[in-house]
Every structure is written in structure tokens, then in C-alpha cells.
Amino acid sequence: MEFVAKGLQGYFRIMLININGVITGKEDAKVSVFDRGFLFGDSIYEVTLTYDYVLFKLEEHFDRLWESAESLALHISHSRKELTYEVNKTLKQLNEKRAYVRIIITRGEGMIGLDPNLASKNNVIIICKSLPENPNWWYETGVEMIIANILRNPKESMDPSIKSGNYLNNVLAYAEAKKQGAFDAIMLNRDGFITEGTTNNIWMIKNKEIITPPLGAGLLPGITRQTLIELAKLKNLPVSEKNFTRDELYSADESFLTSSTKELVPIVKINGKSIGSAVPGPLTRKLHQIYKDHVQECVKQGKNKLFFTIFPSDSD
Amino acid sequence: MEFVAKGLQGYFRIMLININGVITGKEDAKVSVFDRGFLFGDSIYEVTLTYDYVLFKLEEHFDRLWESAESLALHISHSRKELTYEVNKTLKQLNEKRAYVRIIITRGEGMIGLDPNLASKNNVIIICKSLPENPNWWYETGVEMIIANILRNPKESMDPSIKSGNYLNNVLAYAEAKKQGAFDAIMLNRDGFITEGTTNNIWMIKNKEIITPPLGAGLLPGITRQTLIELAKLKNLPVSEKNFTRDELYSADESFLTSSTKELVPIVKINGKSIGSAVPGPLTRKLHQIYKDHVQECVKQGKNKLFFTIFPSDSD
Numbered sequence: 001m002e003f004v005a006k007g008l009q010g011y012f013r014i015m016l017i018n019i020n021g022v023i024t025g026k027e028d029a030k031v032s033v034f035d036r037g038f039l040f041g042d043s044i045y046e047v048t049l050t051y052d053y054v055l056f057k058l059e060e061h062f063d064r065l066w067e068s069a070e071s072l073a074l075h076i077s078h079s080r081k082e083l084t085y086e087v088n089k090t091l092k093q094l095n096e097k098r099a100y101v102r103i104i105i106t107r108g109e110g111m112i113g114l115d116p117n118l119a120s121k122n123n124v125i126i127i128c129k130s131l132p133e134n135p136n137w138w139y140e141t142g143v144e145m146i147i148a149n150i151l152r153n154p155k156e157s158m159d160p161s162i163k164s165g166n167y168l169n170n171v172l173a174y175a176e177a178k179k180q181g182a183f184d185a186i187m188l189n190r191d192g193f194i195t196e197g198t199t200n201n202i203w204m205i206k207n208k209e210i211i212t213p214p215l216g217a218g219l220l221p222g223i224t225r226q227t228l229i230e231l232a233k234l235k236n237l238p239v240s241e242k243n244f245t246r247d248e249l250y251s252a253d254e255s256f257l258t259s260s261t262k263e264l265v266p267i268v269k270i271n272g273k274s275i276g277s278a279v280p281g282p283l284t285r286k287l288h289q290i291y292k293d294h295v296q297e298c299v300k301q302g303k304n305k306l307f308f309t310i311f312p313s314d315s316d
Numbered sequence: 317m318e319f320v321a322k323g324l325q326g327y328f329r330i331m332l333i334n335i336n337g338v339i340t341g342k343e344d345a346k347v348s349v350f351d352r353g354f355l356f357g358d359s360i361y362e363v364t365l366t367y368d369y370v371l372f373k374l375e376e377h378f379d380r381l382w383e384s385a386e387s388l389a390l391h392i393s394h395s396r397k398e399l400t401y402e403v404n405k406t407l408k409q410l411n412e413k414r415a416y417v418r419i420i421i422t423r424g425e426g427m428i429g430l431d432p433n434l435a436s437k438n439n440v441i442i443i444c445k446s447l448p449e450n451p452n453w454w455y456e457t458g459v460e461m462i463i464a465n466i467l468r469n470p471k472e473s474m475d476p477s478i479k480s481g482n483y484l485n486n487v488l489a490y491a492e493a494k495k496q497g498a499f500d501a502i503m504l505n506r507d508g509f510i511t512e513g514t515t516n517n518i519w520m521i522k523n524k525e526i527i528t529p530p531l532g533a534g535l536l537p538g539i540t541r542q543t544l545i546e547l548a549k550l551k552n553l554p555v556s557e558k559n560f561t562r563d564e565l566y567s568a569d570e571s572f573l574t575s576s577t578k579e580l581v582p583i584v585k586i587n588g589k590s591i592g593s594a595v596p597g598p599l600t601r602k603l604h605q606i607y608k609d610h611v612q613e614c615v616k617q618g619k620n621k622l623f624f625t626i627f628p629s630d631s632d
Binding site: 017019026029030031032033034035036037038039040041042043072073100102104112114115116117125127150151152153154156157158162164165166167168169170171172174175178190198199 | 333335342345346347348349350351352353354355356357358359388389416418420428430431432433441443466467468469470472473474480481482483484485486487488490491494506514515
């Protein structure tokens with residue numbers, strides 16, 4: 001398929017889409033209306049990024065992709081090696097230092113019907129695009145969140161630990177936030193506990209204790225969330241997974257959110273209420289620095305590990 | 317666009333797809349991977365059918381489509397008249413007496429992100445295909461159902477009254493049924509009450525009382541469900557919307573499901589337990605006959621109402 005990729009230069013460079021191995025531009029990136037991802041949201045996905053051409057934590061994202069697949073009994077016909085090859089092929093062509101990478105796997109196409117057996121062959125879509133640096137003000141000023149009225153999907157119905165194409169629950173929560181001019185929405189479960197943001201995990205700091213809701217609250221096991229738990233433990237910082245309510249969050253000393261592409265973003269207001277002194281807190285800044293150091297370490301290691309590395313000069 | 321339609325004959329006749337006004341065959345029926353319907357299931361849809369070339373209850377399906385749209389704050393840029401024109405155009409080209417009609421409206425395409433404002437223009441997909449008669453055994457022998465372990469999405473998270481592209485909850489329930497060799501799955505809510513089947517409404521008959529769960533249980537307001545409630549009332553048959561549990565359903569005299577394309581299908585076993593004498597019950601049969609008479613009346617009226625009628629001879 002390399003000849004297909006070679007044909008695309010210039011115009012498409014800022015965004016490339018790999019559809020079942022064929023690299024294309026935005027205009028030609030299409031799937032069948034009979035794809036179950038389109039009909040039912042019957043798909044799974046992951047989003048990661050590259051730092052200085054190095055794919056970040058691809059193994060961890062693959063782990064979660066395969067867990068989502070297992071929860072939905074969605075057979076992934078590709079091996080990790082094959083998927084890695086396709087991601088790398090696309091990124092090489094894109095040739096951007098900092099790139100957004102979305103890997104979507106659908107159950108495939110077939111006659112219309114809920115029966116998963118109607119589809120037999122995945123569609124694999126890899127979207128790679130240039131990823132601008134995040135705005136400085138997120139980190140310098142911090143962001144304002146709301147608590148959404150809509151509750152997070154419960155585990156018994158649509159388990160939030162599955163990263164699937166069913167994202168309306170989150171879309172509706174996000175729309176509430178936008179309507180109020182907020183950065184994003186924090187979602188509660190039916191028991192009144194904080195679960196997560198619409199595409200990120202939520203943290204609070206109280207009396208120097210770093211707390212994030214446990215997976216049992218019904219949330220996505222964030223890669224950045226898990227990384228930060230491990231990094232904090234390594235640094236002997238008190239970190240725990242514990243349920244907390246909206247009121248406990250309001251009275252926190254600091255709060256922040258985590259996501260792969262956003263890293264750590266300080267939360268300074270929630271529903272109009274100031275968190276701590278309404279500026280990014282010292283422990284949040286410290287944790288972000290620890291995280292950034294970890295990223296640099298991963299990038300350094302990645303540079304020596306060809307399998308996960310795309311050098312712009314690495315021609316085939 | 318009529319010239320596009322005219323070019324497609326023979327091979328594609330059994331299935332035609334109208335994408336934003338352009339009629340195409342199965343192979344070319346595609347949408348962008350940046351369509352929010354594909355990325356997030358951020359779409360709404362309706363399914364109806366034609367009887368003898370007459371579109372059945374299109375107004376009622378449009379009512380529900382617009383209600384789904386309102387719940388999601390998804391702006392439909394087409395008028396009902398425009399959508400009707402496109403459906404009729406496609407059906408005319410298909411030229412099948414009995415056709416399946418699926419109308420899908422997505423929030424549109426845009427940059428990837430949860431924010432609904434990232435898309436500005438709907439994609440409208442109308443899938444029309446020949447619809448074979450339902451198997452006789454469904455009605456003669458009745459079908460076996462299971463009660464799914466997965467619970468129906470609660471109204472507070474993802475309201476089941478919205479007919480959207482988020483259908484994994486139902487897909488997973490259906491998969492449970494298939495695994496056990498059942499026809500379909502019945503889903504409970506968190507309070508232990510019956511809600512609905514994965515693509516149909518559920519009914520029980522006890523001591524001649526005809527009962528279906530109320531909308532408050534968390535279910536789709538089925539068109540056939542509403543029609544049957546009204547028809548039963550007209551015939552002075554005792555019908556009510558009341559919550560019932562799995563155990564009450566087991567002890568029913570009769571049970572059946574309703575859907576636009578399936579009409580009334582007797583349920584004779586649930587989780588291996590016989591309902592009544594495990595054969596289609598007399599009141600179920602009577603109700604189905606009442607429904608079929610109503611369909612015939614609608615078709616007769618439709619034939620005199622050009623707006624909803626597609627005569628094969630009705631050339632332009």
C-alpha cells in the first residue's frame with residue numbers, strides 16, 4: 001500500500017486517514033453507512049499522541065483497546081504489531097512532531113440488525129493529524145467546570161470503562177458545559193459520587209492527599225490517571241482512589257483533570273464556586289512537572305526503540 | 317437529482333440509499349469518518365415500512381424523530397415535506413411493494429470533539445430496501461425471549477425515549493439472547509421493572525387485561541405500541557400502562573411484542589419458562605387481527621392521499 005501513501009503530499013499533510021491500510025485525505029475518508037459503527041456506535045477507539053515523533057504509551061492504549069473489545073465481544077482481527085505498523089505508516093507520511101492519533105475499530109459492515117454476527121470483518125480507521133500545543137492559559141489560569149445534570153451511564157447498562165462509539169452521554173454533558181461557558185462537565189453517578197469529565201479524569205487534593213475516584217464509581221481507566229497514580233507513589237506522595245461527592249470537591253484545596261492530550265489541567269472553579277484560592281495549586285503544578293519529566297523520559301527511551309518510534313528521516 | 321436516480325436500475329433495485337438527496341447503491345453509500353454519527357453515535361433515526369407501496373405512519377415517525385432531535389438539541393435542517401419528498405423519491409426508484417425505510421439524521425461533520433457546535437450541517441441518509449414478509453412461524457408458533465442481564469439505559473443518563481445512534485446497550489442485550497438461542501432480549505430497569513425488548517415493546521395479558529409498561533419505566537414510545545393502545549380502547553378492551561416485574565410477566569396468561577416491521581409477535585417462553593400454555597394466545601391473535609385491519613384501512617386511505625403514496629405507475 002506504500003504507493004498510495006506516497007501519492008499524498010502537501011495539501012493532505014496536516015491530516016491523514018488510514019482506512020483499512022489505505023492512506024487518504026479528509027475528503028475521501030469514508031465508511032459505509034452499513035458500518036455498525038455508524039448505525040449503532042458499535043465500535044471502540046483510542047486516542048494518543050506523539051511527542052517529538054514518538055508515539056506515547058501505545059502499549060497501554062492497546063491494552064485498553066483490547067479490554068473494550070473483550071467487553072463488547074468485538075473480535076479484533078489485527079494483531080498489535082499490524083496495528084502499530086499501520087499507525088506508524090500513517091504518522092511517517094504525516095511527518096508532524098506532535099500528532100493526534102485516533103484508532104477506531106468497528107465491528108464491521110453487514111445487513112442492518114442488532115445481531116453482532118451480521119458483521120464479520122472490522123473496519124480499522126486511523127486518524128492522524130497535526131496537534132497544536134495546548135493553550136497556555138489552561139495551565140496558567142486554570143479552567144472552570146460545571147457538574148452536569150445528566151448522570152454518567154451506569155456500569156450495569158453501558159459500562160463507562162468501555163471506550164466505545166456510544167458517546168452521546170458525554171456529548172450531552174459537554175453541551176451543558178458549553179451552554180454555561182464552562183471548559184467541560186464533571187459527571188456524577190446515581191449515588192451522587194463524582195465519576196469523570198466527559199473526556200478526562202477528575203482529581204482533588206485535600207490536606208495534601210491526592211484523590212481520584214475509584215474505577216468502581218463508573219469511569220474510564222485513564223492512561224494518564226494510572227500513570228499519575230504510579231508516579232505519585234514513586235515520589236512517596238499520598239495518593240488514593242476514593243469516592244467523593246460534589247460538596248467534598250467544592251471544599252478541596254486543589255483540583256485538576258487529566259487526559260492524554262491535555263496532561264494535567266488545573267480546575268479553579270466548579271459551578272461558579274472557587275476551588276481553594278481559585279488559582280492553579282502548588283501540588284497540581286508539582287504533579288504536572290513530575291508528569292512532564294516522565295513524558296520526556298518516555299520520549300528519550302522511545303527514540304532508542306524503533307518499534308514505537310517514527311523518525312522523519314526513517315525512510316523505508 | 318432525478319437524473320442520478322434514473323441511472324440506477326436492475327442491480328441496485330433491491331436496495332437504494334439516498335445520501336443528502338443523491339440516490340446510490342450499497343457499494344457507494346458512504347459517510348465521512350468525521351461524521352458525528354460515526355464518531356459518537358450522535359445521530360437520530362426512524363424505521364418504518366411500506367404496505368402495498370404506501371408509507372406507513374410517516375407522520376407519527378416524524379413526530380418521534382423531531383422529539384429525539386429536540387432531546388439532543390440536534391437541529392434538523394430539513395422540513396417534513398423535504399424529507400417526505402426524498403423518501404418518496406427513493407421508494408419510487410426502488411419500486412417494491414413492501415419496503416423497509418430507515419431515515420438517519422446525523423448532527424453532521426466537523427473537527428473531532430464532543431462540542432455539538434463543531435458540526436453545522438446534517439447528513440441525511442435514507443435506506444430503502446425490499447422487505448420480505450416475516451416468517452409465519454413467528455405468529456403461528458410464537459417466540460422465546462430471555463431477560464437480559466444488562467439493564468436498559470436509565471432516563472437520567474441516556475433516555476431510551478430518544479431513538480439515537482447509541483445502540484450498544486441494545487446490541488449487548490441482543491447478543492445475550494443470541495447466545496442462548498432466543499429470539500430477542502427483554503430489558504429491565506434498575507427498579508426491576510420490565511422496560512422493552514431491544515427493538516420492540518413488550519406486553520402481557522393477565523385476566524383479559526392488556527398491559528404494557530408506562531413510558532416512565534424508560535422505553536421508546538413505540539408507534540405500534542401507541543396505535544395498539546388506541547385500537548384496544550376503541551374496541552373497549554381493557555388496556556393499561558403499568559409497571560410489571562419479571563415474575564409478573566412469567567405468570568401472565570399471554571405475552572407479545574410489538575414493532576413497526578414485526579407488528580404483533582406472540583411470546584411463548586421467557587428464560588425457558590412457559591407463558592400461559594406456551595402457544596400464541598387468543599387475545600394476542602385477536603389484537604393482531606385488529607391491528608392488521610387497521611393497517612389495511614391506513615393503506616386504503618393512503619392510496620387516496622398522494623403525499624404519502626408511491627404508486628409504481630406514478631411517473632414524474
